Amino acid sequence: xxxxxxxxxxxxxxxxxxxxxxxxxxxxxxxxxxxxxxxxxxxxxxxxxxxxxxxxxxxxxxxxxxxxxxxxxxxxxxxxxxxxxxxxxxxxxxxxxxxxxxxxxxxxxxxxxxxxxxxxxxxxxxxxxxxxxxxxxxxxxxxxxxxxxxxxxxxxxxxxxxxxxxxxxxxxxxxxxxxxxxxxxxxxxxxxxxxxxxxxxxxxxxxxxxxxxxxxxxxxxxxxxxxxxxxxxxxxxxxxxxxxxxxxxxxxxxxxxxxxxxxxxxxxxxxxxxxxxxxxxxxxxxxxxxxxxxx
Amino acid sequence: xxxxxxxxxxxxxxxxxxxxxxxxxxxxxxxxxxxxxxxxxxxxxxxxxxxxxxxxxxxxxxxxxxxxxxxxxxxxxxxxxxxxxxxxxxxxxxxxxxxxxxxxxxxxxxxxxxxxxxxxxxxxxxxxxxxxxxxxxxxxxxxxxxxxxxxxxxxxxxxxxxxxxxxxxxxxxxxxxxxxxxxxxxxxxxxxxxxxxxxxxxxxxxxxxxxxxxxxxxxxxxxxxxxxxxxxxxxxxxxxxxxxxxxxxxxxxxxxxxxxxxxxxxxxxxxxxxxxxxxxxxxxxxxxxxxxxxxxxxxxxxxxxxxxxxxxxxxxxxxxxxxxxxxxxxxxxxxxxxxxxxxxxxxxxxxxxxxxxxxxxxxxxxxxxxxxxxxxxxxxxxxxxxxxxxxxxxxxxxxxxxxxxxxxxxxxxxxxxxxxxxxxxxxxxxxxxxxxxxxxxxxx
Numbered sequence: 066x067x068x069x070x071x072x073x074x075x076x077x078x079x080x081x082x083x084x085x086x087x088x089x090x091x092x093x094x095x096x097x098x099x100x101x102x103x104x105x106x107x108x109x110x111x112x113x114x115x116x117x118x119x120x121x122x123x124x125x126x127x128x129x130x131x132x133x134x135x136x137x138x139x140x141x142x143x144x145x146x147x148x149x150x151x152x153x154x155x156x157x158x159x160x161x162x163x164x165x166x167x168x169x170x171x172x173x174x175x176x177x178x179x180x181x182x183x184x185x186x187x188x189x190x191x192x193x194x195x196x197x198x199x200x201x202x203x204x205x206x207x208x209x210x211x212x213x214x215x216x217x218x219x220x221x222x223x224x225x226x227x228x229x230x231x232x233x234x235x236x237x238x239x240x241x242x243x244x245x246x247x248x249x250x251x252x253x254x255x256x257x258x259x260x261x262x263x264x265x266x267x268x269x270x271x272x273x274x275x276x277x278x279x280x281x282x283x284x285x286x287x288x289x290x291x292x293x294x295x296x297x298x299x300x301x302x303x304x305x306x307x308x309x310x311x312x313x314x315x316x317x318x319x320x321x322x323x324x325x326x327x328x329x330x331x332x333x334x335x336x337x338x339x340x341x342x343x344x345x346x347x348x349x350x351x352x353x354x355x356x357x358x359x360x
Numbered sequence: 361x362x363x364x365x366x367x368x369x370x371x372x373x374x375x376x377x378x379x380x381x382x383x384x385x386x387x388x389x390x391x392x393x394x395x396x397x398x399x400x401x402x403x404x405x406x407x408x409x410x411x412x413x414x415x416x417x418x419x420x421x422x423x424x425x426x427x428x429x430x431x432x433x434x435x436x437x438x439x440x441x442x443x444x445x446x447x448x449x450x451x452x453x454x455x456x457x458x459x460x461x462x463x464x465x466x467x468x469x470x471x472x473x474x475x476x477x478x479x480x481x482x483x484x485x486x487x488x489x490x491x492x493x494x495x496x497x498x499x500x501x502x503x504x505x506x507x508x509x510x511x512x513x514x515x516x517x518x519x520x521x522x523x524x525x526x527x528x529x530x531x532x533x534x535x536x537x538x539x540x541x542x543x544x545x546x547x548x549x550x551x552x553x554x555x556x557x558x559x560x561x562x563x564x565x566x567x568x569x570x571x572x573x574x575x576x577x578x579x580x581x582x583x584x585x586x587x588x589x590x591x592x593x594x595x596x597x598x599x600x601x602x603x604x605x606x607x608x609x610x611x612x613x614x615x616x617x618x619x620x621x622x623x624x625x626x627x628x629x630x631x632x633x634x635x636x637x638x639x640x641x642x643x644x645x646x647x648x649x650x651x652x653x654x655x656x657x658x659x660x661x662x663x664x665x666x667x668x669x670x671x672x673x674x675x676x677x678x679x680x681x682x683x684x685x686x687x688x689x690x691x692x693x694x695x696x697x698x699x700x701x702x703x704x705x706x707x708x709x710x711x712x713x714x715x716x717x718x719x720x721x722x723x724x725x726x727x728x729x730x731x732x733x734x735x736x737x738x739x740x741x742x743x744x745x746x747x748x749x750x751x752x753x754x755x756x757x758x759x760x761x762x763x764x765x766x767x768x769x770x771x772x773x774x775x776x777x778x779x780x781x782x783x784x785x786x787x788x789x790x791x792x793x794x795x796x797x798x799x800x801x802x803x804x
Contacts, residue, residue: 111759113458113480131797132790133767198621199638220624223779309567309768310623311775323568326451327766329476329759330801331459 102335110332112325124336134337137308137315140227141341144302144316145295148234153288155235156242161276163243164250174247181240189304192233196220196305220306223313230302230314237301238291245287249280282355289352296341317341408439409696412454412464414447414682417647421716425703428711432702438695458687465690466700469514471505471680472751472762478508482686482693487701488512495706495726501679501748502723504757514685515704516723518712521679521748522574522643523741524669529662530559530640538666542582542608545641545669549617552640561617563639565625566775568768572625574678575643576770580605581678581749582671587764588799592755595799598792601673606784608671610777623775635659643668646719649737665741679748681723721745760802769794 106125109118128134163174180188195202196219204216219229253276261271277284299318302308308315308323317337325334411429416422426442433440445453447470454473457463458480474481488506492498498506502516526538530552539545549561565572584601588594612618619633630642635652637659642648652660668677684703686696702708710730713722718732721742727733733742752761764770773791776782782790 111479112455113477127797127801132794133772193626199619199633200636216620218619218621218624221621221779222623226624306624307568307626309772309775310779311772313779322452323767326455328763329455330763333801 102339105332106336106339108332110330110335112329112331120332124333125340128333128336128340133312133315133320134317134340136312137317137320137337138340140313140315141296141317143227144231144234144298145292147231148238148295149288149292151231151235152238152242152291153284155239156246157284159239159243160246160250161272163247174244177243178240180237185237185300186304188237189233189301192229193220193305196229221310223310226306226310226313230305233305234295234298234301238295242287242291245283246280249283250276253279285355286352289348289355293345293348296345406437406439407692407695408441409433409466409690409692409699410441410443410464412450412457412467413442413444414450414468414470415444416716416720417645417650418716418719421712421720424712424715428703428708429699432699436695436698438692438699440699458689461689463689464687465692465696466684466686468517469683469685472757472765474506474514474683474685475508475757475759475762476766477685478513478759480688481513482688482690482697483511483513484515484686484697484700485512487697487704488515490701491515491704491724495724497725498723499679499725499745499748501745501750501753502681502683504750504753505679505681506683506685508757514683515700516681516683517704518682518716518720519679519723519745519748520645520682521677521721521741521744522571522578522668523646523665523738523744524667525634525642525644525648526664526666527640527659527662528664538664539641539669542579542669542671546608546612546615546617549612549641550615553615553617555616555619558638559640560619560633560638561640562612563625563630563633563642564612564618564622565627565629566613566623566771566778567625568771569625569627570680571627571630571644572771573765573768574680576609576774577678577751578643578668578676579609579671580770581676581753582669582673583608584671584673586754587752587761587795588755588758590755592752592758592761593799593803595792595796597795598788603784603788605671606774606777606788609774610784613778623779634663646738646741650717650719663737665737667740667744675744675747677744677748679721679745679750681750682720718742758802760799763798764795767794767798 105116107119107121108116108124109120110116159177163170163177167173198204198216198218198221201216201219203219204213207213208216217225219225257275258271261275266274297318298316299322302314302316303319303322306314308319317340321334321338324337325331328334413422413425422444426444429440429442432438443464450470451473454463454467454469454477458477469477488498489512497503498516499519502519506512506514506516524538531538531548534551536548536551537544539548545562552559553561564575566576580602583605585599585605586596586601589596613622619638622629630639630644631648631651633639634642634644634648635657646665649660649663649665651657652663668675684700686693686700690696709722709724709727713720713727713730714732716732718730718735718738722728722730722733722745725746728742728745733739750757751765752758755761769791772794773787776787776790777784
């Protein structure tokens with residue numbers, strides 16, 4: 066019995082020592098920064114001064130009351146959910162097309178990824194030029210097609226600015242969905258479709274009863290991941306509009322940058338960035354459960 | 361037993377590695393090489409001073425600073441690392457360095473940054489006072505952007521100022537002079553505006569950009585607007601003067617003198633529009649002119665710089681001071697201060713302004729007499745350095761005023777009227793509320 070006990074302790078120590086590196090890494094890179102961020106958000110904390118006072122929920126209260134935060138929160142939700150919705154629909158359509166056999170399909174599959182591969186800074190600059198009201202490509206095309214009578218300031222008005230940056234996000238993110246869903250489609254055995262066809266199923270029925278269930282998990286996981294990424298997205302909006310005009314495209318991330326890095330108020334900035342945490346937490350729990358179910 | 365020993369050693373190694381990440385920088389040397397050529401102690405390991413610099417559009421001036429810093433390093437047996445980055449990346453980098461207590465020893469700061477990061481900067485009052493005693497006072501606007509809590513936190517190095525740019529050929533075609541007042545400006549715009557033929561009378565950004573902030577601030581000052589009282593604590597922004605200035609700016613846009621997309625312009629947009637011949641007037645640093653000359657663009661011959669128009673309360677110009685500051689965390693404060701003294705010496709400043717071709721305006725009157733500032737294109741706008749103001753004026757440039765500037769609240773106020781069709785008074789009320797929130801934070 067005694068020997069067994071020693072052996073257990075020895076095994077435990079060995080087990081702990083093997084897991085220690087991972088615990089240290091996760092603790093150092095994930096858990097500690099997370100709790101430090103929460104502590105910062107409850108403090109008066111400026112760049113260079115560190116914590117000068119504990120203010121409790123004051124940062125959250127002041128942030129919540131702020132006009133610009135309210136705009137940024139609303140914009141972030143529109144940005145995330147509109148982007149993801151369109152990416153899912155367009156990505157699915159693209160995946161279905163790419164799943165067909167046709168000439169140069171391999172090349173086209175590669176080409177589809179181009180928007181996703183181009184560095185965001187470069188694509189944002191190109192889109193700024195496309196949307197420019199002084200000689201921008203979009204206005205030139207629409208004017209030549211006589212679809213508009215005068216150039217439109219796509220990024221310059223409240224109504225069109227958010228629409229424009231969201232459309233760039235959709236353009237950029239759709240290839241990811243398409244390729245991910247295509248991988249899911251490839252896993253569905255072709256024999257099932259053939260059997261369904263023999264049984265008289267039409268294309269729509271095949272899609273609803275065969276394709277969707279077949280890629281359900283891929284679709285859900287990629288949708289949830291994309292929503293999380295969208296809520297944390299920064300580059301497109303910052304490079305294209307810096308949150309303007311008049312906050313019409315401000316996201317929580319761009320506002321956080323402005324308050325934290327440009328104004329030096331890290332405590333308030335962290336409180337802004339933590340506001341979507343409950344939504345993100347729910348999404349993360351959903352993903353984890355889904356993955357567990359998959360396993 | 362061996363397995364257990366290995367496991368324990370593994371854990372210890374990991375702990376040491378983590379602790380090592382947070383090790384402190386080496387202790388500062390008590391000896392200083394001074395601004396002269398005094399050598400560093402020969403038996404010590406070679407010291408290293410890092411400089412973080414912001415790229416300027418006159419590369420010759422940047423190259424001179426790097427060359428002089430490295431020359432000083434060679435003479436003093438100190439390795440100099442000169443890192444020049446784009447302005448857009450600077451804030452994030454310097455904030456990270458300050459928070460991590462590691463990074464450059466000496467950095468070039470811009471406008472309100474020394475006030476925002478004042479607690480992370482070494483007091484350089486002794487050097488500033490020495491420079492003042494030898495070469496005279498710094499311009500008021502420059503001082504305000506480098507002086508906080510009764511001490512100098514950075515040394516003013518150069519000024520960038522938006523100047524009023526006009527297309528002389530367009531004005532001549534209509535037999536019009538350069539507008540002297542904002543009333544003249546409106547009337548001039550009404551005559552020369554020709555968007556149907558691709559030329560707008562005026563190009564001003566109403567977005568979160570330096571150009572946007574500068575234009576709005578200068579016009580508001582000219583109408584008598586004040587952000588806060590002279591105590592730097594009482595918000596006095598909501599006034600009939602601010603409202604009048606706001607309505608004036610709105611009138612320029614609504615009359616169609618300014619491209620509609622200017623609400624989304626960045627700092628380069630008016631440069632591009634000017635170079636494409638789409639604007640008759642704009643305000644910008646003389647970088648546009650510099651590039652036109654460099655590219656042998658025929659527009660250079662018809663591009664002229666002048667003073668900003670005057671409003672009912674006078675003629676105002678915001679100045680962007682670029683200043684050099686020493687990080688508190690530097691392990692070599694004395695050596696870095698000696699390097700700073702060398703870079704800002706009389707000889708150094710003269711060489712620097714000359715290398716910059718006059719596009720970097722001086723921070724002291726002494727240098728106004730340099731030949732580079734006598735050239736026709738710069739002579740008039742550089743004279744505005746005498747009345748140049750900093751954000752927050754007539755109050756001091758406090759962290760609250762700096763934050764208002766950093767968040768572009770004034771330009772947002774204009775954009776709210778232009779983009780969201782808010783009534784000017786409602787936009788002013790909203791801006792005042794945002795400003796008050798910031799001031800309340802600091803007044804607690």
